[in-house]
Amino acid sequence: MKRILTATLFVALIIGCQKVPLTGRNQLTVVPNSTLLPLSFQNYQQVLDTSRVVRGGAQAEMVQRVGGRLRQAMEQYMTSNGYGDRLSGYQWEFALIESPQINAWCMPGGKVAFYTGILPYTQNEAGAAAVMGHEISHAIAEHGRERMSEGVIANGLLSGGQLVLGTLSTPQRQQTNMLLLQAAGVAYQFGRQLPHSRAQESEADKLGLIFMAMAGYDPQEAVSFWGRMAQAGGGRKPPEFLSTHPSDQRRIADLKKQLPEAMKYYRRG
Numbered sequence: 001m002k003r004i005l006t007a008t009l010f011v012a013l014i015i016g017c018q019k020v021p022l023t024g025r026n027q028l029t030v031v032p033n034s035t036l037l038p039l040s041f042q043n044y045q046q047v048l049d050t051s052r053v054v055r056g057g058a059q060a061e062m063v064q065r066v067g068g069r070l071r072q073a074m075e076q077y078m079t080s081n082g083y084g085d086r087l088s089g090y091q092w093e094f095a096l097i098e099s100p101q102i103n104a105w106c107m108p109g110g111k112v113a114f115y116t117g118i119l120p121y122t123q124n125e126a127g128a129a130a131v132m133g134h135e136i137s138h139a140i141a142e143h144g145r146e147r148m149s150e151g152v153i154a155n156g157l158l159s160g161g162q163l164v165l166g167t168l169s170t171p172q173r174q175q176t177n178m179l180l181l182q183a184a185g186v187a188y189q190f191g192r193q194l195p196h197s198r199a200q201e202s203e204a205d206k207l208g209l210i211f212m213a214m215a216g217y218d219p220q221e222a223v224s225f226w227g228r229m230a231q232a233g234g235g236r237k238p239p240e241f242l243s244t245h246p247s248d249q250r251r252i253a254d255l256k257k258q259l260p261e262a263m264k265y266y267r268r269g
Contacts, residue, residue: 020141021083023203029142030149037089037109040144044093044111052098054116060096063114066128066215067094070136071110073214078140086142094132102232106135108144121228129212130222137207143200205255209262219262223255 018029054060071092078084092110100117112132122128138144209219230252 018142020203021078021081021086021207023199023206025199025203027142027146028149029145031145033089033108033145036145036148037091040108040111041091044107044113047097047113048095054096054098059116059119062125062128063094063096063132066125066132066217067092067112069215069217070129070133070211074136074140074211077210077214086140104131104135106132106139108139108142110136110139112136121232122225123228124221126212126217126221127225129215129217130208130219130225133208133212133215133217134204134222135208137204137211138200140207141200141203143204146200201251202254205251206258209255209258210265213262213264213266214268216266219259219266223252223259226252226255 017026019025020027075084075087078087090110092112094112094114096114096116099115101115102117102121103115104113104118106112112135114128114132118131119128122131205222209222212222213219230249
């Protein structure tokens with residue numbers, strides 16, 4: 001039985017792998033989107049229901065406008081590079097939340113939240129595009145799905161690989177979903193609190209620059225934004241946004257190295 005379980009898990013690991021757009025890095029994705037996205041959408045709605053959502057005014061309109069332009073650019077990039085099928089099941093939504101928190105995030109499946117507290121640091125529409133492009137890129141690169149898959153594997157909760165192979169009965173699936181939530185801490189951590197790895201942050205930076213450039217925003221504004229965020233801590237407790245997004249001179253230096261490639265997309269527009 002142990003050998004069968006080991007073999008099944010091995011097959012699941014092989015099946016549950018894919019490459020990240022742009023970088024080509026192999027990532028673990030044993031948790032199917034058919035399981036992940038409904039949980040993400042439910043969690044996002046819970047956040048909106050318990051938050052003060054700004055539904056009108058110049059700032060809310062700006063968030064919607066930036067989100068729409070980035071979505072169009074991202075879909076164009078993904079489709080033209082052969083990744084269009086990965087957007088299946090995405091339900092894009094962009095919400096501005098009234099809160100002093102310096103924060104923004106995007107859940108798996110395209111659920112974006114922008115907090116009014118971060119707007120003084122974005123300063124303009126291009127700055128907002130830099131933030132949103134970065135957060136959207138985490139979702140497009142399926143970093144949340146990857147982290148959840150790693151959590152599942154680490155906790156041995158694949159139920160013999162049945163989740164990946166789609167053979168769970170309805171009661172089993174419900175139980176496994178609960179275990180998945182516990183394993184990955186998804187109650188409210190989808191792309192909001194779990195720290196990303198350096199590789200994931202680098203991927204989001206690279207993709208984010210390209211998406212904002214394709215959307216018609218000067219990617220150089222991303223360097224300016226992260227510079228402002230690097231100063232936001234100032235020896236104090238860092239904002240929540242920085243607690244999960246490392247901000248240092250190395251990151252800014254890396255962004256500057258990536259600018260020439262991003263500027264090619266900007267000039268094409």
